Amino acid sequence: MTRRDEYSSGAKLHLAGQDAYLDHVVIMIVQLNWGGLPRVLFTLADEFVKRGVRVDLAVCEPGGTRVEAVPAGVRVFQLQRSSNLATRLTALRADPSGWRVMLKPVLLASKPPGYMIYMRSFVEYLRAEQPHVILSASRTLNVMAPWARKLARSHARVVLSEHTPPTPDLSDSAKWGRRFLPPLMARNYAMADAIVAVSHGVADDLARLTGLPLERIKTIYNPIVNEDLWRSTEPAPSHKWLGPDQPPVILGAGRLVPSKDFPTLVRAFGLLRKKRNARLVILGSGKNEAATEEMKHELLEIAREAGVSEDIDLPGFVPNPVAYMASAALFVLSSAHEGFGNVLVEAMAVGCPVVSTDCPSGPAEILENGIWGKLTPVGDHSALSQAMLETLDHPIDADTLRQRAMHFSASRAADEYYRSMFVEEN
Numbered sequence: 199m200t201r202r203d204e205y206s207s208g209a210k211l212h213l214a215g216q217d218a219y220l221d222h223v224v225i226m227i228v229q230l231n232w233g234g235l236p237r238v239l240f241t242l243a244d245e246f247v248k249r250g251v252r253v254d255l256a257v258c259e260p261g262g263t264r265v266e267a268v269p270a271g272v273r274v275f276q277l278q279r280s281s282n283l284a285t286r287l288t289a290l291r292a293d294p295s296g297w298r299v300m301l302k303p304v305l306l307a308s309k310p311p312g313y314m315i316y317m318r319s320f321v322e323y324l325r326a327e328q329p330h331v332i333l334s335a336s337r338t339l340n341v342m343a344p345w346a347r348k349l350a351r352s353h354a355r356v357v358l359s360e361h362t363p364p365t366p367d368l369s370d371s372a373k374w375g376r377r378f379l380p381p382l383m384a385r386n387y388a389m390a391d392a393i394v395a396v397s398h399g400v401a402d403d404l405a406r407l408t409g410l411p412l413e414r415i416k417t418i419y420n421p422i423v424n425e426d427l428w429r430s431t432e433p434a435p436s437h438k439w440l441g442p443d444q445p446p447v448i449l450g451a452g453r454l455v456p457s458k459d460f461p462t463l464v465r466a467f468g469l470l471r472k473k474r475n476a477r478l479v480i481l482g483s484g485k486n487e488a489a490t491e492e493m494k495h496e497l498l499e500i501a502r503e504a505g506v507s508e509d510i511d512l513p514g515f516v517p518n519p520v521a522y523m524a525s526a527a528l529f530v531l532s533s534a535h536e537g538f539g540n541v542l543v544e545a546m547a548v549g550c551p552v553v554s555t556d557c558p559s560g561p562a563e564i565l566e567n568g569i570w571g572k573l574t575p576v577g578d579h580s581a582l583s584q585a586m587l588e589t590l591d592h593p594i595d596a597d598t599l600r601q602r603a604m605h606f607s608a609s610r611a612a613d614e615y616y617r618s619m620f621v622e623e624n
Contacts, residue, residue, distance in 0.1 A: 258313040467501075531555065
């Protein structure tokens with residue numbers, strides 16, 4: 199294990215139903231990389247540290263690109279892999295009576311799912327560091343967290359957070375995931391002390407898929423708006439289309455993957471471009487270089503067919519998309535499904551009008567069913583184009599959008615997570 203930055207303590211807290219004072223949280227994370235989920239976890243970690251809580255990050259995959267983004271005062275523990283056989287035996291030791299539900303997805307699978315191969319190392323961490331709360335935020339990590347607590351004979355409170363609707367996620371996975379993972383999720387999630395979903399839609403889908411009582415799942419919206427977000431609007435991007443006296447720029451941002459449905463956005467832009475002058479910029483990259491190039495080729499071919507290839511730009515990954523949002527005339531989310539939709543809040547927070555598909559789950563909750571930005575059916579490029587055109591012509595006031603975005607402040611989200619993890623002493 200490696201460490202980064204010693205922490206300071208001082209919180210006076212106690213676990214619900216117990217007398218011992220607590221001040222130590224470990225957050226399980228896949229990798230210290232770019233992406234919506236790591237940003238959410240970094241923000242929560244920073245907010246917890248501000249409240250005097252010791253925070254560790256237990257990291258599975260090494261070599262992340264965002265080590266510098268880990269908040270000051272947070273320690274990083276690099277977990278180590280185990281063999282597939284050792285992982286299967288560890289899971290069986292943790293829950294021998296649950297062998298039936300783990301038979302296909304774990305014991306007989308060609309390899310254990312997700313990042314479960316880090317379970318033995320996490321058990322060692324729990325025994326050595328004895329945190330008071332385990333916060334997990336990835337599906338297979340959620341499955342493994344209760345097992346690890348049991349094997350470590352830890353008294354830590356386990357809080358599991360679900361950040362994407364599981365049904366569409368699992369529908370894209372292998373057959374074992376679609377058929378055999380939900381019963382294992384149902385069994386292991388039930389062992390947690392608290393379950394958090396990032397939107398009501400995710401909560402509903404999780405309850406439906408697993409049979410868990412909906413009242414056991416608490417919705418806490420993602421922590422988006424904080425001082426770091428305001429600072430990230432500067433410096434302004436150097437993109438030539440975002441200079442003065444340029445046509446309005448419509449912006450999309452996200453991974454270049456099918457679930458983001460950027461082809462629908464490009465087709466919608468093609469229709470809009472027939473009615474008014476505008477440009478489209480889509481930020482993001484794919485899972486790897488080959489996937490990025492393949493998706494870029496597809497989007498540019500759609501643009502060529504629509505006659506707008508000169509008015510679309512695909513810069514790839516940029517480290518600071520918020521600066522682009524602050525300079526754009528409109529931000530559009532065209533996804534087929536989301537867990538929450540962080541980018542909508544980020545755009546609103548810097549005063550950029552937004553349009554979104556009414557996809558599961560999150561956008562309708564962020565926009566309150568269209569009050570703060572138009573919603574259109576998933577995959578309907580004609581409806582999306584019309585909504586984009588109307589919003590460009592009649593945008594919502596920037597200050598009004600900023601006020602709505604504050605509903606998703608980092609401080610508010612951290613307070614709600616805090617209550618799920620701890621009970622303050624009276």
